[in-house]
Structures are given as structure tokens and as C-alpha cells.
Amino acid sequence: xxxxxxxxxxxxxxxxxxxxxxxxxxxxxxxxxxxxxxxxxxxxxxxxxxxxxxxxxxxxxxxxxxxxxxxxxxxxxxxxxxxxxxxxxxxxxxxxxxxxxxxxxxxxxxxxxxxxxxxx
Numbered sequence: 654x655x656x657x658x659x660x661x662x663x664x665x666x667x668x669x670x671x672x673x674x675x676x677x678x679x680x681x682x683x684x685x686x687x688x689x690x691x692x693x694x695x696x697x698x699x700x701x702x703x704x705x706x707x708x709x710x711x712x713x714x715x716x717x718x719x720x721x722x723x724x725x726x727x728x729x730x731x732x733x734x735x736x737x738x739x740x741x742x743x744x745x746x747x748x749x750x751x752x753x754x755x756x757x758x759x760x761x762x763x764x765x766x767x768x769x770x771x772x773x
Contacts, residue, residue, distance in 0.1 A: 673685075677739075678738075
């Protein structure tokens with residue numbers, strides 16, 4: 654079932670349980686409870702930076718910039734950011750830039766123009 658549809662049918666009471674990402678912004682938006690996976694059926698979902706080697710060679714300063722965000726993106730933060738993009742339909746680069754500024758990590762405008770954010 655498509656992710657967007659899952660939440661709609663859950664909200665309408667057509668299903669009782671769905672399988673979702675722990676960082677999905679609709680979890681707090683719909684006031685849902687994330688069940689503990691005590692049997693470890695689902696593998697953990699942990700975000701990771703993926704960057705092309707050529708990009709890192711061209712912009713070596715990105716290595717330190719990316720290190721600065723390590724450990725700052727927990728599930729609750731990702732839920733808020735994903736909600737802003739997915740549900741509020743805010744442009745992802747705007748959401749990301751705003752978060753970086755809140756963290757005191759203002760994006761370099763010359764690099765920010767080249768960054769492409771990908772969603773589903």
C-alpha cells in the first residue's frame with residue numbers, strides 16, 4: 654500500500670495497524686503510537702549521508718560540514734522535518750536550510766545552490 658494511503662485508511666479506521674518509518678512526520682501529526690519491535694523483525698532505519706566521491710574531491714570542505722550534523726538528526730527531529738516537506742508541502746531545501754540555521758550551521762550559499770534533495 655502507498656505510504657500516503659496507509660495513513661489515510663488508518664485515520665479513517667479502515668485498518669488498525671500499518672508498517673511505517675519511525676521518522677515519518679505523519680506519526681505525530683496523526684497522534685500515532687510506534688510499537689516496540691522487541692523481536693527485532695524489522696531492521697533498524699538509520700539515516701546516512703551518501704555523497705559521490707567526485708563531489709567530495711571537488712568540494713573537500715563538505716567532509717567537515719557533514720561531520721557537523723552527525724548525531725543531530727534523531728527520529729523526532731526527522732519527523733518534524735519530514736512533516737514540513739511531506740504534509741505542509743514546504744520545499745525540502747527550504748526546510749533543510751532552516752534547520753541548519755537553527756543548529757548554527759548556516760549553509761554556504763555557493764554550496765547550497767548545488768545541493769539536490771531527493772524524496773520518494
